[in-house]
Amino acid sequence: MSREQFAERAGLPPRTWRSGQFAAYPESGAKVPRPLLFSRNRSRHLARQQMRDENRDTETRRRIALSGADSHSLIRRRKCGAAMKFGKHLFISYAHLDNQPVAENDVGWVSRFHRSLDAILSMRLGCKAEIWRDERLQGNDVFAQEIESQFPETAALVAVVSPRYVQSEWCLREARSFCESALKSGGVTIGNQSRIFKVITLPVESQDPLPAPMRDTLGFDFYVREPNGVEMALNPAYDPALGPKLANECVRLAQSIAGVVKKLETQSEPGTTVTPSAPARPAIYLAECSKDRREDRAALRTELQMRGYRVLPEGRLSNEEEQYTAEVSRLLGECALAVHLVGALYGAVCDGESQKSVVELQNVLAVQRARAAGLRRIISLPEGTRSTDSRQQVFIDSLHREPDVQFAADVITADLEAVKGAVRAALARIENPSPVEAAAASGSSGRALYLVCDERDRKATIPLRRFLKEQGLEVEMPVFEGDAASVRNANQERLARCDAALVFYGVGTEAWKATVDSDLRKAAALRPGRPPPVVYTWLAEPCTGAKTDAIDMGESNVICALQGFSEAAAAPLLKALAGARHG
Incomplete structure (x- = not known):
């Protein structure tokens, strides 16, 4: 192509001559400043670049046509990046009545x-998102086959679930077809994440008509529930205030879709089976919650997923207890x-004997896991939370007062940002264990005993320590001297690596005993992968009301030695240590 043709394509008159700092054009005879000439030269450069791209695309289509492939799909792949394995990122399945x-x-x-998701997903992917949907008002079998033929080239599906969607045979056919196609192109799940996303614009009575892979997938709630109980889709046409909420949900959805697409692009080609790789970061159980904490839960889930963590549960759980x-x-x-995340509402109740809410059930199960394997826990209970449901209020009160209910948990009463900070801090300790956790992870011989006492009782513990060492136990005492941080870290290391802890309750006050008990309850957080230590309390003189009360109430793991040391009194402790060592 000649220079004049390039100039014409760029919308410029042909240049005839240049003189000094000006360029002249014959039509007007005007002299144009050189800086403007440079700008026009850039326009010519862009025109040439566009023409080269078009020529290259034309040649690409010519070559692809010979092989019978989808030229538009493959050209999109090249423009989006060499790693793109699918011609289309996303198909939106919806009932036309909902549009x-x-x-x-x-x-x-x-x-x-569609417009919002396209813009946000493009930013997340770093290239133009290829999103498509059926915009025809009436369907037919020929067009249905045309849509279904594109599914092998589609990375993910978004289903706009509504009361109409679950009644539409056309929509259900699309959903089933995509699931069947996905099984042949990498699987319905990739790296423990589903390629199917449910956007719920209004709750439905039952999702049973949906194919199983879609039914079991967690959905994104694109609706709000008004104080009067009315549910409303996130549509700014109803209320402009819903616009930001719609955008926020689109961000959450786009983040999840981008994660799946990127995983697909780094896996094998379509048509082969993808083997999920183990997550590089620890998994987090984000417990199901009541409706009043769902927005907080969604925000926390999104942040964790953006940071690369696997968040469980990833699908719907059974309703049978x-x-x-x-x-x-x-x-x-x-x-x-x-x-x-605990709120004022009681939450859903499974079909079973206990009739406990799922919020309470999950807490019970997490406590069991913490006792058995040192699971770390964080409980968010906003300050001042009260419930009109007596069952929930009892649960809230127990979280504040009962050590067994809050076992191994940090209870956060501040706002969501404080909860996020606590979660980040806990994950940092898990991924980069301190010397305390390293000491716990190294294990022990099963004979390590941490004898906790008030410094004034050091001498009184000598007969007991001598006897325990004669039984082959490795007895460690607390560190009493040094700055506060050094003392705390040293004693946490002892608690992390011990197999049992014996609280020598002598001259220490009730407040001292309460502090020690609190520290021991949190021992699980210092021992990832190990159960909490066996804990016994040795009641020594002087006799106090609190000590006699513990005896009269028959508290477990309490050894009465108010009359002085005796070998017989230590027998239950030795038996418990032997059981821990062999079992």
């Missing part, structure tokens, strides 16, 4: 959603941290 404008001169909800507890126990076994 009817609710106001004059307005766009339908699905069209608005027996199956539910089994599933939750299994998932907790895969996690290093459990986070519970």
Whole structure:
């Protein structure tokens, strides 16, 4: 192509001559400043670049046509990056009834959603998102086959679930077809994440009509519930205040879709089976919660996923209590941290004998896991939370007062940002263990005993320590001297690596005993992968009301030595240590 043709394509008159700092053009005879000439030269450069791209695309299509492949799909792949394995990132499946404008001169909800998701997903992917949907108002079998033929080239599906969607045979056919296609192109799940995303615009009575892979997938709630109980889709046409909420949910959804797409692109080619790789970071159990904490839970889930953590549960859990507890126990076994968001509502109740809410059931199961394997826990209970439901208020009170209910947990009463900070701190300790955790992870011989006492009782413990060492136990005493941080770290290391702890309750006050008990309850957090130590209390003189009360109440693991040391009194402790060592 000649210079004049390039200039014409760029919308410029042909240049004839240049003189000094000006360029002249014959049509007007005007002299153009050189800086403007440079700008026009850049326009010519862009025109040439565009023409080269078009020529290259034309040649690409010519070559692809010879092989019968989809030229548009493969050209999109090249433009989006060499790693793209699918021609299309996403298909939106929806009922056309849900895209009817609710106001004059307005766009339908699905069209608005499509536009927002396209922009946000493009930013997440770093290239133009290839999102498509059926915009025809009437379907037919020929067009259905055309849509289904594109599914092998589609990385993920978003289903806009509504009361109409679950009744539409057309929509259900699309959903089933994508699931069948996905099984042949990498699987419905990739790296423990589903390629199917449910956008729920209004709750449905039952999701049973949906194919199983879609039914078991957690959905994204694109609706709000008004104080009067009315549910409303996130549509700014109803209320402009819903616009930011719609954008926020699109961000959450786009983040999840981008994660799946990127994993697919780094796996094998379509048509082969993808082997999920083990997550590089620890898994987190984000407990199911009541409706009043769902937004907080969604925000926390999104942040954790953006940071590369696997967040469980990833799908719907059973409504049968027996199956539910089994599933939750299994998932907790895969996690290093459990986070519970507790609100004022009691929450859903499984079909079972206990009639406990899922919020309470998960807490019970997490406590069991913490006792058995040192699961770390964080409980979020906003300050001042009160419930009109007596069952929930009893549970809230127990979280504040009962050590067994809050076992191994940090209870956060501040806002969501404080909870996020606590979660980040806990994960940092898990991924980069301090010397305390390293000491616990190294294990022990099963004979390590940490004897906790007040410094004034050091001499009084000598007969007991001598006897325990004669039994082959490795007895460690607390560190009493040094700055506060050094003393705390040294004593935490002892607690982390011991097999048993013996609290020598002598001259220490009730407040001292309460502090020691609190520290021992948190021992599980210092011992990832190990159960908490066996804990006994040795009651020594002087005799006090608190000590005699412990005896009269028959508290477990209490050894009465108010009359002085005796070998017989230590027998239960030795037996417990022997059991821990062999079992």
